Amino acid sequence: MVISHALASGMGGVRTAGDLVARMQMTRNMRLDEAKEYVAGKLGVDVKELTDPVIMDEVREELNIGRVQPGAGNAKGMEAKFNIAKLLDIKINSVEKFKSKTS
Amino acid sequence: MVQTRLGDGSTIEMTEEEIKADIERGIEDAVDRAKVDPLSEDEIEKLTDIYTRPSKFVSVETGNELVLTFDEGSVKLKRLAVSIGRIPDLQIYERVFCSDTAELAHVDYxxxxxxxxxxxxxxxxxxxxxxxxxxxxxxxxxxxSLYSQPDGAFPNPAELLPKGKIKEAREAYEGMMEHAIKDMVYVGSKMYEAGADGINFDTTGSAGEPDFLATLKATEKLKEKYPDISIEMGMSGEFVLGMHGDLEYDGTNLAGLYPHQQVKMAEKAGVDVFGPVVNINSSETIPWNIGRTVTMMKACAEASDIPVHANVGMGVGGVPIVETPPVDSLSRASAALAEIGKQDGL
Structure with missing residues:
Protein backbone atom coordinates (compact mmCIF):
# COMPACT_ATOMS: atom_id res chain seq x y z
CA MET A 1 0.00 0.00 0.00
CA VAL A 2 2.87 2.36 0.86
CA ILE A 3 4.52 1.79 -2.50
CA SER A 4 1.25 2.24 -4.41
CA HIS A 5 0.61 5.63 -2.77
CA ALA A 6 4.23 6.69 -3.30
CA LEU A 7 3.92 5.95 -7.03
CA ALA A 8 0.39 7.29 -7.50
CA SER A 9 0.67 10.61 -5.69
CA GLY A 10 3.70 10.84 -3.40
CA MET A 11 6.36 13.54 -3.57
CA GLY A 12 9.21 11.04 -3.25
CA GLY A 13 10.65 11.65 0.21
CA VAL A 14 14.44 12.03 0.39
CA ARG A 15 14.65 10.86 -3.25
CA THR A 16 13.28 14.28 -4.15
CA ALA A 17 12.01 16.97 -1.75
CA GLY A 18 9.02 15.31 -0.02
CA ASP A 19 10.63 15.28 3.42
CA LEU A 20 11.36 19.02 3.15
CA VAL A 21 7.81 19.94 2.12
CA ALA A 22 6.50 17.73 4.94
CA ARG A 23 8.64 19.64 7.44
CA MET A 24 7.06 22.95 6.40
CA GLN A 25 3.57 21.49 6.85
CA MET A 26 4.50 20.13 10.26
CA THR A 27 6.37 23.14 11.64
CA ARG A 28 4.57 26.10 10.04
CA ASN A 29 1.15 24.62 9.14
CA MET A 30 1.79 25.53 5.51
CA ARG A 31 -0.75 24.21 3.04
CA LEU A 32 0.66 22.12 0.18
CA ASP A 33 1.19 24.83 -2.46
CA GLU A 34 2.69 27.28 0.02
CA ALA A 35 5.04 24.63 1.41
CA LYS A 36 6.18 23.63 -2.07
CA GLU A 37 6.85 27.25 -3.04
CA TYR A 38 8.76 27.89 0.19
CA VAL A 39 10.97 24.82 -0.27
CA ALA A 40 11.54 25.51 -3.98
CA GLY A 41 12.60 29.06 -3.10
CA LYS A 42 15.08 27.84 -0.49
CA LEU A 43 16.50 25.22 -2.86
CA GLY A 44 16.64 27.57 -5.83
CA VAL A 45 14.54 25.33 -8.10
CA ASP A 46 11.13 25.54 -9.81
CA VAL A 47 8.18 23.99 -7.96
CA LYS A 48 7.78 21.34 -10.68
CA GLU A 49 11.42 20.29 -10.18
CA LEU A 50 10.76 19.35 -6.54
CA THR A 51 9.60 15.88 -7.59
CA ASP A 52 12.24 15.29 -10.28
CA PRO A 53 14.64 12.73 -8.78
CA VAL A 54 17.44 13.55 -11.26
CA ILE A 55 17.46 17.27 -10.49
CA MET A 56 16.79 16.83 -6.79
CA ASP A 57 19.55 14.29 -6.28
CA GLU A 58 22.05 16.82 -7.65
CA VAL A 59 20.55 19.61 -5.54
CA ARG A 60 20.58 17.48 -2.39
CA GLU A 61 24.18 16.45 -2.97
CA GLU A 62 25.26 20.05 -3.57
CA LEU A 63 23.46 21.30 -0.44
CA ASN A 64 24.50 18.22 1.57
CA ILE A 65 20.98 17.60 2.91
CA GLY A 66 20.87 13.81 2.55
CA ARG A 67 20.40 11.65 -0.53
CA VAL A 68 18.47 8.45 -1.08
CA GLN A 69 21.76 6.75 -1.97
CA PRO A 70 24.33 8.72 0.00
CA GLY A 71 27.94 8.42 -1.08
CA ALA A 72 31.00 8.36 1.13
CA GLY A 73 31.51 11.78 2.62
CA ASN A 74 27.88 12.91 2.02
CA ALA A 75 25.92 14.11 5.06
CA LYS A 76 23.77 11.31 6.47
CA GLY A 77 21.12 11.11 9.18
CA MET A 78 21.61 13.78 11.85
CA GLU A 79 24.34 15.53 9.84
CA ALA A 80 21.91 16.12 6.99
CA LYS A 81 19.24 17.41 9.40
CA PHE A 82 21.62 20.07 10.73
CA ASN A 83 21.91 21.36 7.15
CA ILE A 84 18.15 21.08 6.50
CA ALA A 85 17.31 23.13 9.62
CA LYS A 86 19.65 25.89 8.49
CA LEU A 87 18.50 25.78 4.86
CA LEU A 88 14.76 25.88 5.64
CA ASP A 89 15.19 28.25 8.60
CA ILE A 90 13.29 25.94 10.95
CA LYS A 91 13.99 24.27 14.27
CA ILE A 92 14.31 20.49 14.06
CA ASN A 93 13.68 18.99 17.47
CA SER A 94 16.30 16.23 17.25
CA VAL A 95 18.92 18.71 16.00
CA GLU A 96 18.25 20.97 18.98
CA LYS A 97 18.52 17.96 21.32
CA PHE A 98 21.78 16.90 19.68
CA LYS A 99 23.24 20.39 20.13
CA SER A 100 22.18 20.53 23.79
CA LYS A 101 23.92 17.22 24.51
CA THR A 102 27.13 17.94 22.65
CA SER A 103 27.95 21.62 23.07
CA MET B 1 -17.65 -2.43 -19.92
CA VAL B 2 -15.16 -1.25 -17.32
CA GLN B 3 -13.80 -3.35 -14.49
CA THR B 4 -14.25 -1.89 -11.01
CA ARG B 5 -15.04 -3.25 -7.56
CA LEU B 6 -17.49 -3.30 -4.69
CA GLY B 7 -16.46 -1.88 -1.32
CA ASP B 8 -15.78 -5.44 -0.14
CA GLY B 9 -13.10 -5.77 -2.82
CA SER B 10 -14.91 -8.12 -5.21
CA THR B 11 -14.57 -7.38 -8.92
CA ILE B 12 -17.56 -6.17 -10.94
CA GLU B 13 -18.09 -4.73 -14.43
CA MET B 14 -20.02 -1.53 -15.13
CA THR B 15 -20.65 0.73 -18.11
CA GLU B 16 -19.18 4.24 -18.09
CA GLU B 17 -22.69 5.62 -17.61
CA GLU B 18 -23.29 3.37 -14.61
CA ILE B 19 -19.97 4.45 -13.06
CA LYS B 20 -20.82 8.13 -13.46
CA ALA B 21 -24.31 7.55 -12.06
CA ASP B 22 -22.86 5.79 -9.00
CA ILE B 23 -20.34 8.59 -8.44
CA GLU B 24 -23.26 11.05 -8.51
CA ARG B 25 -25.24 8.90 -6.05
CA GLY B 26 -22.24 8.84 -3.71
CA ILE B 27 -21.94 12.62 -3.91
CA GLU B 28 -25.64 12.98 -3.09
CA ASP B 29 -25.19 10.76 -0.05
CA ALA B 30 -22.25 12.89 1.20
CA VAL B 31 -24.21 16.12 0.66
CA ASP B 32 -27.20 14.70 2.47
CA ARG B 33 -25.27 13.33 5.46
CA ALA B 34 -22.52 15.93 5.99
CA LYS B 35 -24.41 18.97 4.64
CA VAL B 36 -21.56 19.98 2.35
CA ASP B 37 -21.47 21.28 -1.22
CA PRO B 38 -21.56 18.75 -4.07
CA LEU B 39 -18.71 18.39 -6.57
CA SER B 40 -18.98 20.50 -9.72
CA GLU B 41 -19.83 18.99 -13.12
CA ASP B 42 -16.16 19.37 -14.15
CA GLU B 43 -15.01 17.53 -11.03
CA ILE B 44 -17.55 14.75 -11.65
CA GLU B 45 -16.25 14.40 -15.21
CA LYS B 46 -12.66 14.22 -13.99
CA LEU B 47 -13.55 11.66 -11.31
CA THR B 48 -15.45 9.59 -13.89
CA ASP B 49 -12.42 9.76 -16.19
CA ILE B 50 -10.13 8.42 -13.41
CA TYR B 51 -12.55 5.55 -12.67
CA THR B 52 -13.25 4.56 -16.28
CA ARG B 53 -9.67 4.38 -17.54
CA PRO B 54 -8.83 0.81 -18.53
CA SER B 55 -5.34 0.99 -16.99
CA LYS B 56 -4.57 -1.00 -13.86
CA PHE B 57 -2.73 1.89 -12.23
CA VAL B 58 -3.52 5.62 -12.23
CA SER B 59 -1.35 8.48 -10.98
CA VAL B 60 -1.51 12.26 -10.58
CA GLU B 61 -0.23 14.63 -13.23
CA THR B 62 3.33 15.83 -12.69
CA GLY B 63 3.26 18.74 -10.27
CA ASN B 64 0.16 17.52 -8.39
CA GLU B 65 2.04 15.27 -5.96
CA LEU B 66 1.38 15.58 -2.24
CA VAL B 67 2.98 14.69 1.09
CA LEU B 68 2.58 11.18 2.47
CA THR B 69 2.37 10.40 6.18
CA PHE B 70 1.98 6.81 7.38
CA ASP B 71 0.53 5.65 10.66
CA GLU B 72 2.18 2.83 12.58
CA GLY B 73 4.90 2.43 9.91
CA SER B 74 7.57 0.95 12.10
CA VAL B 75 5.58 -2.18 12.89
CA LYS B 76 3.98 -2.81 9.51
CA LEU B 77 6.83 -4.85 8.05
CA LYS B 78 6.92 -6.92 11.25
CA ARG B 79 3.20 -7.60 10.73
CA LEU B 80 4.07 -9.11 7.36
CA ALA B 81 6.23 -11.61 9.30
CA VAL B 82 9.43 -9.94 8.14
CA SER B 83 12.09 -10.39 10.82
CA ILE B 84 13.12 -6.80 11.23
CA GLY B 85 13.73 -4.25 13.96
CA ARG B 86 11.95 -0.92 14.04
CA ILE B 87 14.92 1.27 13.08
CA PRO B 88 15.73 -0.66 9.88
CA ASP B 89 11.99 -0.54 9.17
CA LEU B 90 12.03 3.28 9.39
CA GLN B 91 15.13 3.38 7.17
CA ILE B 92 13.26 1.28 4.59
CA TYR B 93 10.36 3.74 4.72
CA GLU B 94 12.86 6.55 4.07
CA ARG B 95 15.12 5.05 1.42
CA VAL B 96 13.14 2.27 -0.22
CA PHE B 97 9.49 3.36 -0.02
CA CYS B 98 10.53 7.04 -0.37
CA SER B 99 7.90 8.09 2.11
CA ASP B 100 7.88 11.78 3.11
CA THR B 101 7.53 11.10 6.85
CA ALA B 102 7.63 7.98 9.02
CA GLU B 103 6.28 6.94 12.38
CA LEU B 104 7.81 5.04 15.27
CA ALA B 105 5.16 3.01 17.05
CA HIS B 106 4.82 0.15 19.51
CA VAL B 107 3.08 -3.11 18.56
CA ASP B 108 0.47 -2.45 21.26
CA TYR B 109 -0.52 0.78 19.51
CA SER B 145 -11.98 2.06 25.87
CA LEU B 146 -8.86 0.75 27.61
CA TYR B 147 -9.74 2.90 30.63
CA SER B 148 -12.99 1.05 31.46
CA GLN B 149 -13.41 -2.32 33.16
CA PRO B 150 -12.17 -4.99 32.73
CA ASP B 151 -9.04 -3.27 31.32
CA GLY B 152 -9.27 -0.02 33.26
CA ALA B 153 -10.38 1.57 36.51
CA PHE B 154 -13.83 2.86 35.55
CA PRO B 155 -17.20 1.09 35.20
CA ASN B 156 -17.85 0.12 31.59
CA PRO B 157 -20.25 2.58 29.87
CA ALA B 158 -21.18 -0.15 27.37
CA GLU B 159 -22.62 -2.15 30.26
CA LEU B 160 -24.17 0.85 32.03
CA LEU B 161 -25.97 2.37 29.02
CA PRO B 162 -28.18 -0.67 28.21
CA LYS B 163 -29.30 -0.63 31.86
CA GLY B 164 -30.39 2.99 31.51
CA LYS B 165 -27.67 4.21 33.87
CA ILE B 166 -26.98 7.34 31.82
CA LYS B 167 -25.58 9.45 34.66
CA GLU B 168 -23.21 6.68 35.77
CA ALA B 169 -22.06 6.06 32.19
CA ARG B 170 -21.33 9.75 31.69
CA GLU B 171 -19.37 9.89 34.95
CA ALA B 172 -17.38 6.85 33.84
CA TYR B 173 -16.55 8.52 30.50
CA GLU B 174 -15.44 11.68 32.31
CA GLY B 175 -13.08 9.69 34.55
CA MET B 176 -11.73 7.72 31.59
CA MET B 177 -11.03 10.98 29.76
CA GLU B 178 -9.05 12.35 32.69
CA HIS B 179 -6.80 9.27 32.77
CA ALA B 180 -6.39 9.16 28.99
CA ILE B 181 -5.38 12.83 28.85
CA LYS B 182 -2.70 12.22 31.50
CA ASP B 183 -1.29 9.25 29.54
CA MET B 184 -1.29 11.07 26.19
CA VAL B 185 0.45 14.10 27.69
CA TYR B 186 2.94 11.92 29.60
CA VAL B 187 3.93 9.76 26.62
CA GLY B 188 3.76 12.68 24.17
CA SER B 189 6.06 14.72 26.41
CA LYS B 190 8.58 11.91 26.81
CA MET B 191 8.73 11.21 23.08
CA TYR B 192 9.04 14.90 22.21
CA GLU B 193 11.84 15.19 24.77
CA ALA B 194 13.51 12.24 23.02
CA GLY B 195 13.57 14.33 19.83
CA ALA B 196 10.46 13.21 17.90
CA ASP B 197 9.47 15.60 15.12
CA GLY B 198 5.84 15.21 16.07
CA ILE B 199 3.19 13.19 17.89
CA ASN B 200 0.44 11.41 15.97
CA PHE B 201 -2.88 10.80 17.72
CA ASP B 202 -4.11 8.04 15.46
CA THR B 203 -7.67 6.66 15.29
CA THR B 204 -8.99 9.55 17.36
CA GLY B 205 -12.66 9.31 18.32
CA SER B 206 -12.84 5.50 18.19
CA ALA B 207 -14.75 5.51 21.50
CA GLY B 208 -16.96 8.40 20.47
CA GLU B 209 -16.85 12.06 21.41
CA PRO B 210 -15.24 11.48 24.85
CA ASP B 211 -12.24 10.02 22.97
CA PHE B 212 -12.19 13.05 20.60
CA LEU B 213 -12.48 15.57 23.47
CA ALA B 214 -9.74 13.86 25.50
CA THR B 215 -7.41 14.08 22.48
CA LEU B 216 -8.23 17.75 21.85
CA LYS B 217 -7.43 18.52 25.50
CA ALA B 218 -4.21 16.48 25.40
CA THR B 219 -3.20 18.46 22.30
CA GLU B 220 -3.87 21.74 24.12
CA LYS B 221 -1.73 20.67 27.06
CA LEU B 222 1.16 19.49 24.90
CA LYS B 223 1.09 22.72 22.87
CA GLU B 224 1.10 24.77 26.07
CA LYS B 225 4.06 22.78 27.40
CA TYR B 226 6.02 22.66 24.10
CA PRO B 227 4.94 25.46 21.72
CA ASP B 228 7.05 24.02 18.86
CA ILE B 229 5.68 20.47 19.07
CA SER B 230 3.95 19.26 15.90
CA ILE B 231 0.71 17.33 16.41
CA GLU B 232 -1.06 15.20 13.83
CA MET B 233 -4.59 14.03 14.58
CA GLY B 234 -5.91 11.14 12.52
CA MET B 235 -9.58 10.29 12.96
CA SER B 236 -11.22 6.86 13.27
CA GLY B 237 -14.45 7.49 11.38
CA GLU B 238 -16.27 10.08 9.28
CA PHE B 239 -18.81 10.84 12.00
CA VAL B 240 -18.08 11.43 15.71
CA LEU B 241 -20.25 9.01 17.64
CA GLY B 242 -22.23 10.52 20.50
CA MET B 243 -21.50 8.07 23.31
CA HIS B 244 -21.75 10.63 26.13
CA GLY B 245 -24.18 13.02 24.47
CA ASP B 246 -23.30 16.20 26.29
CA LEU B 247 -19.67 17.05 25.61
CA GLU B 248 -18.68 20.36 24.08
CA TYR B 249 -15.41 21.84 22.94
CA ASP B 250 -15.26 25.62 22.73
CA GLY B 251 -19.07 25.79 22.72
CA THR B 252 -19.57 23.13 20.04
CA ASN B 253 -21.25 19.81 20.79
CA LEU B 254 -18.81 17.19 19.47
CA ALA B 255 -21.30 14.40 18.77
CA GLY B 256 -22.21 14.11 15.12
CA LEU B 257 -19.45 16.26 13.65
CA TYR B 258 -18.29 15.46 10.10
CA PRO B 259 -14.71 15.99 8.80
CA HIS B 260 -15.18 19.65 7.74
CA GLN B 261 -16.42 20.41 11.28
CA GLN B 262 -13.94 18.15 13.10
CA VAL B 263 -10.99 19.97 11.54
CA LYS B 264 -12.12 23.29 13.04
CA MET B 265 -12.05 21.73 16.54
CA ALA B 266 -8.60 20.29 15.83
CA GLU B 267 -7.32 23.70 14.70
CA LYS B 268 -8.59 25.36 17.88
CA ALA B 269 -6.77 22.79 20.02
CA GLY B 270 -3.50 23.42 18.16
CA VAL B 271 -3.31 20.44 15.79
CA ASP B 272 -0.83 21.00 12.92
CA VAL B 273 -1.90 18.25 10.48
CA PHE B 274 -5.41 16.78 10.40
CA GLY B 275 -6.26 13.33 9.05
CA PRO B 276 -9.96 12.95 8.18
CA VAL B 277 -11.67 9.64 7.52
CA VAL B 278 -14.55 8.71 5.23
CA ASN B 279 -15.65 5.12 5.70
CA ILE B 280 -16.32 2.52 3.03
CA ASN B 281 -19.73 0.95 2.51
CA SER B 282 -18.79 -2.61 1.52
CA SER B 283 -22.11 -3.26 -0.25
CA GLU B 284 -21.86 -0.25 -2.54
CA THR B 285 -19.56 0.12 -5.55
CA ILE B 286 -16.16 1.80 -5.40
CA PRO B 287 -17.41 4.61 -7.73
CA TRP B 288 -20.23 5.30 -5.21
CA ASN B 289 -17.74 5.22 -2.32
CA ILE B 290 -15.24 7.53 -4.04
CA GLY B 291 -17.99 10.01 -4.93
CA ARG B 292 -18.92 10.47 -1.29
CA THR B 293 -15.30 10.28 -0.09
CA VAL B 294 -14.00 13.02 -2.38
CA THR B 295 -17.01 15.23 -1.62
CA MET B 296 -16.49 15.09 2.16
CA MET B 297 -12.68 15.32 1.93
CA LYS B 298 -12.80 18.33 -0.39
CA ALA B 299 -15.19 20.11 1.99
CA CYS B 300 -12.80 19.37 4.86
CA ALA B 301 -9.77 20.71 2.94
CA GLU B 302 -11.69 23.87 1.98
CA ALA B 303 -12.82 24.50 5.56
CA SER B 304 -9.35 23.97 6.98
CA ASP B 305 -6.56 26.42 7.75
CA ILE B 306 -4.06 23.61 8.45
CA PRO B 307 -2.73 20.83 6.18
CA VAL B 308 -5.21 17.98 5.66
CA HIS B 309 -3.98 14.42 5.05
CA ALA B 310 -6.88 12.08 4.23
CA ASN B 311 -6.74 8.53 5.52
CA VAL B 312 -6.64 6.29 2.44
CA GLY B 313 -6.23 2.64 3.34
CA MET B 314 -8.07 -0.55 4.07
CA GLY B 315 -11.76 0.37 4.42
CA VAL B 316 -11.38 4.13 4.32
CA GLY B 317 -10.87 6.85 1.73
CA GLY B 318 -12.29 4.96 -1.26
CA VAL B 319 -10.21 1.80 -0.75
CA PRO B 320 -11.98 -1.59 -0.38
CA ILE B 321 -12.17 -3.07 3.10
CA VAL B 322 -9.65 -5.87 2.54
CA GLU B 323 -6.19 -6.66 3.94
CA THR B 324 -4.63 -6.63 0.48
CA PRO B 325 -5.88 -3.40 -1.13
CA PRO B 326 -5.99 -3.79 -4.93
CA VAL B 327 -3.72 -1.33 -6.71
CA ASP B 328 -6.46 -0.38 -9.21
CA SER B 329 -8.71 1.03 -6.47
CA LEU B 330 -5.92 2.36 -4.27
CA SER B 331 -4.07 4.28 -6.98
CA ARG B 332 -7.35 5.79 -8.24
CA ALA B 333 -8.31 6.94 -4.74
CA SER B 334 -4.83 8.36 -4.22
CA ALA B 335 -4.97 10.36 -7.47
CA ALA B 336 -8.60 11.44 -7.01
CA LEU B 337 -8.03 12.78 -3.51
CA ALA B 338 -4.91 14.67 -4.61
CA GLU B 339 -6.41 16.21 -7.73
CA ILE B 340 -10.11 16.66 -6.89
CA GLY B 341 -10.21 16.29 -3.10
CA LYS B 342 -7.67 19.15 -2.70
CA GLN B 343 -5.72 17.29 -0.04
CA ASP B 344 -2.33 18.49 1.26
CA GLY B 345 -1.27 14.94 1.89
CA LEU B 346 -2.48 11.42 2.48
Missing part, protein backbone atom coordinates in the same frame (compact mmCIF):
# COMPACT_ATOMS: atom_id res chain seq x y z
CA UNK B 110 -2.20 2.76 22.33
CA UNK B 111 -0.87 5.39 24.71
CA UNK B 112 -1.85 3.46 27.85
CA UNK B 113 0.33 0.35 27.26
CA UNK B 114 3.25 2.53 26.11
CA UNK B 115 3.35 4.42 29.42
CA UNK B 116 5.25 1.78 31.46
CA UNK B 117 7.79 1.16 28.67
CA UNK B 118 8.21 4.73 27.49
CA UNK B 119 11.92 4.81 28.43
CA UNK B 120 12.62 2.04 25.91
CA UNK B 121 10.56 3.90 23.32
CA UNK B 122 12.60 7.04 23.95
CA UNK B 123 15.89 5.20 23.36
CA UNK B 124 14.58 3.70 20.12
CA UNK B 125 13.43 7.16 18.99
CA UNK B 126 16.78 8.77 19.85
CA UNK B 127 18.67 6.13 17.86
CA UNK B 128 16.27 6.25 14.92
CA UNK B 129 16.69 10.03 14.69
CA UNK B 130 20.47 9.75 14.44
CA UNK B 131 20.33 7.61 11.31
CA UNK B 132 17.39 9.06 9.37
CA UNK B 133 16.72 12.31 7.53
CA UNK B 134 12.91 12.37 7.14
CA UNK B 135 10.59 13.69 9.90
CA UNK B 136 9.63 10.99 12.41
CA UNK B 137 6.39 11.01 14.37
CA UNK B 138 5.72 8.95 17.46
CA UNK B 139 2.24 7.56 17.09
CA UNK B 140 -0.36 5.70 19.13
CA UNK B 141 -4.13 5.60 19.63
CA UNK B 142 -5.96 7.47 22.42
CA UNK B 143 -8.10 4.30 22.74
CA UNK B 144 -10.36 5.48 25.54
Missing amino acids: SFKPVKPIVAEEQIEMEQALLSTVLPIYYGAMPNL
